[in-house]
Amino acid sequence: MTSLQLFFQQLANGLTLGAIYALIALGYTMVYGVIQLINFAHGEVFMVGAYGALSVILLCTAAHLPWPVVLLAAALGALLLCGGLGGVIERIAYRPIRRAPRLNALITAIGMSFFLQNALMLCYGATDRQFPSLIPSVRWDVGGLSFTGMQLLIWGSSAVLMAFLQVLVMSTKLGKAMRATSQDPVACALLGIPVDRIIAITFVIGSALGAIGGLLFGLYYGTINFHDGYLMGMKAFTAAVLGGIGNIPGAMIGGLVLGMLEGLGAGYLSSQWKNVFAFVALVALLLFKPTGLLAERVAERA
Amino acid sequence: MALLSLENVEVGYAQTPVLHRVSLTVEKGEIVTLLGANGAGKTTTLMAISGLLSLQAGTISLETACVVGLTPSEIVRRGIAHVPEGRRILPRLTVWENLELGGYLREDERMLKQDRERMCTIFPILAKRKSQLAGTLSGGEQQMLAIARGLMSRPKVLLLDEPSLGLAPKWVITIFEIITRIHREGVAVLLVEQNTYLALQIAHRGYVLETGRIVLSDTASALANNPHVKTAYLGG
Numbered sequence: 145m146t147s148l149q150l151f152f153q154q155l156a157n158g159l160t161l162g163a164i165y166a167l168i169a170l171g172y173t174m175v176y177g178v179i180q181l182i183n184f185a186h187g188e189v190f191m192v193g194a195y196g197a198l199s200v201i202l203l204c205t206a207a208h209l210p211w212p213v214v215l216l217a218a219a220l221g222a223l224l225l226c227g228g229l230g231g232v233i234e235r236i237a238y239r240p241i242r243r244a245p246r247l248n249a250l251i252t253a254i255g256m257s258f259f260l261q262n263a264l265m266l267c268y269g270a271t272d273r274q275f276p277s278l279i280p281s282v283r284w285d286v287g288g289l290s291f292t293g294m295q296l297l298i299w300g301s302s303a304v305l306m307a308f309l310q311v312l313v314m315s316t317k318l319g320k321a322m323r324a325t326s327q328d329p330v331a332c333a334l335l336g337i338p339v340d341r342i343i344a345i346t347f348v349i350g351s352a353l354g355a356i357g358g359l360l361f362g363l364y365y366g367t368i369n370f371h372d373g374y375l376m377g378m379k380a381f382t383a384a385v386l387g388g389i390g391n392i393p394g395a396m397i398g399g400l401v402l403g404m405l406e407g408l409g410a411g412y413l414s415s416q417w418k419n420v421f422a423f424v425a426l427v428a429l430l431l432f433k434p435t436g437l438l439a440e441r442v443a444e445r446a
Numbered sequence: 447m448a449l450l451s452l453e454n455v456e457v458g459y460a461q462t463p464v465l466h467r468v469s470l471t472v473e474k475g476e477i478v479t480l481l482g483a484n485g486a487g488k489t490t491t492l493m494a495i496s497g498l499l500s501l502q503a504g505t506i507s508l509e510t511a512c513v514v515g516l517t518p519s520e521i522v523r524r525g526i527a528h529v530p531e532g533r534r535i536l537p538r539l540t541v542w543e544n545l546e547l548g549g550y551l552r553e554d555e556r557m558l559k560q561d562r563e564r565m566c567t568i569f570p571i572l573a574k575r576k577s578q579l580a581g582t583l584s585g586g587e588q589q590m591l592a593i594a595r596g597l598m599s600r601p602k603v604l605l606l607d608e609p610s611l612g613l614a615p616k617w618v619i620t621i622f623e624i625i626t627r628i629h630r631e632g633v634a635v636l637l638v639e640q641n642t643y644l645a646l647q648i649a650h651r652g653y654v655l656e657t658g659r660i661v662l663s664d665t666a667s668a669l670a671n672n673p674h675v676k677t678a679y680l681g682g
Contacts (some may be wrong), residue, residue, distance in 0.1 A: 320539065323539060327538055331530065332536075332547070334518060334527075334529075334596075335548055335595065336518070336551040340517075
């Protein structure tokens with residue numbers, strides 16, 4: 145393998161992980177956009193998605209269904225489970241304290257994160273759970289680089305979801321209401337926009353994207369553990385900040401950049417240190433560009 | 447039956463009472479102005495009507511239906527639009543998108559598009575600026591947009607909070623012309639305005655609010671000649 149091949153191979157591996165980061169980061173950034181809350185429970189919602197998908201896969205494979213059907217069922221199951229969970233969390237944990245000082249919401253988010261983590265441990269046990277290898281292990285060699293079916297699935301599905309989200313946010317009435325709510329919720333209420341419902345929908349969509357992230361994560365690594373959500377959540381949060389928190393394209397770019405940095409760092413230096421690269425990148429960026437790569441502007445008011 | 451009526455409305459922030467037994471009415475086809483110094487409770491009154499603040503006592507009704515306890519969104523649906531102080535246009539949405547969201551609750555897509563075109567004839571400047579981000583508009587243009595956006599919900603009553611505040615004189619005149627035009631098209635207006643002189647010129651009736659109480663209510667011309675109003679609000 146030439147040095148150029150190694151570079152591109154590591155880049156490709158990094159982009160795979162980066163796509164998963166990006167899917168999770170979208171949940172952080174969307175929620176931050178509408179209510180300026182770092183939803184620390186989002187990493188656990190992602191894990192619920194992974195475990196939910198695992199349950200569906202185990203059920204479906206027991207019924208001997210073909211793998212594409214199982215995959216779709218798992219995606220749908222995780223999507224609905226996490227979407228619902230996101231909505232419920234917003235309703236019972238965050239809405240009652242929306243007018244309280246921000247610190248209260250932050251503590252609530254951390255508490256919700258512990259709660260979900262322990263709930264997962266009680267339901268599924270504390271040991272690693274095997275994720276069935278659903279995707280046929282195909283491999284293509286293109287110009288000395290090799291790509292797996294798994295990687296294509298991750299790239300393809302995250303690209304489709306991000307394109308879908310972009311269209312939703314930019315051109316639908318719901319998306320416009322979401323952007324408007326992030327700029328001035330009081331003005332939105334006066335226009336007749338049901339602000340509470342828009343915020344709840346934002347949680348639902350962000351959580352559903354995290355759910356697909358969870359499914360892809362499980363398929364990619366092959367084992368999942370109830371506390372994986374903590375580190376993945378932290379990384380995705382880093383990605384969201386890297387891209388500029390509150391900015392949707394920023395979260396996508398931040399996720400990919402973070403994944404690439406980790407991939408290259410793991411390839412050239414040491415894979416044991418890949419978490420260090422991620423957080424060093426964050427610290428460095430915050431030193432020189434505290435607003436992130438694509439800064440979301442604070443609402444300017446005359 | 448008044449179109450909009452407030453009866454003995456009491457509102458307070460935390461422990462501090464702001465409005466004491468405020469009663470007022472706006473009839474169909476009227477422009478009513480609410481006068482008063484800073485901190486008298488004018489904005490609070492409008493916020494109570496549009497459901498942003500909850501009442502401690504009293505009732506607010508539109509036509510015959512009580513609107514107390516409804517969400518702001520439901521109140522807009524009933525026919526009250528509130529153009530808030532400071533305009534509060536959505537700066538990072540385009541002028542066109544701002545107008546579209548003004549009609550958020552309406553289902554009649556075609557009529558909505560027609561209304562948006564109609565706004566461009568009332569406010570020609572908006573047609574020129576339609577794909578511009580609203581935050582890049584001048585103060586006067588933003589105020590036009592804020593009023594147009596309020597009208598997009600097809601309200602029965604329009605609440606206007608300080609529409610001329612901070613605007614250049616030529617815009618102040620335009621804004622007042624627009625208000626009379628809106629009124630001619632059948633929308634009742636409740637106007638809060640620091641420019642007492644102009645407000646009393648276009649209004650039919652007025653109320654004077656002092657430290658949360660209505661102290662005077664009369665026709666606009668009577669108020670303009672009232673000695674107390676003259677010294678306190680019209681500069682002698």
